[in-house]
Amino acid sequence: MSDRTEQLRQIRDEVLNLTESPLYSYRKQNGYFPVIGQGNHYADIMFIGEAPGENEAKTGVPFCGASGRVLDELIASIGLRREAVYITNIVKDRPPANRDPNKQEIELYSPFLVRQINIIQPKVIATLGRFSMEFILKLF
Structure with a gap:
């Protein structure tokens, strides 16, 4: 197992x-x-969204x-597959009512994202949503 995987x-x-986290009890309930x-x-390439939706929270898959499907089509349009990129969100738990x-x-959650960026070391960060965009623009 690689050091990155362990981290x-x-x-x-x-x-x-x-x-x-105020979202912890919502997740558990x-x-x-x-x-x-x-x-x-x-x-x-790392894609960063805002927070999981219901489908994502049910499966744990971003x-x-x-x-x-839309993101997969976008990734395919640049000649890549989902397995070649890293996909995450700034907030790791689903907020109520989407x-x-x-x-x-x-x-609370952004330090985890910063660590993910430092571990993965992507050449390109593509933000998906205004909250992730605002955070990344402030970070860099």
């Missing part, structure tokens, strides 16, 4: 046990999974369902 598993374990990220741990993530949630 990403550490992030997963920390998010799984993030009881101080609904039988949801946190959506940490998926893809190539050595990817040149951008599945309708949004995933609302936008709030400032507190972004502040």
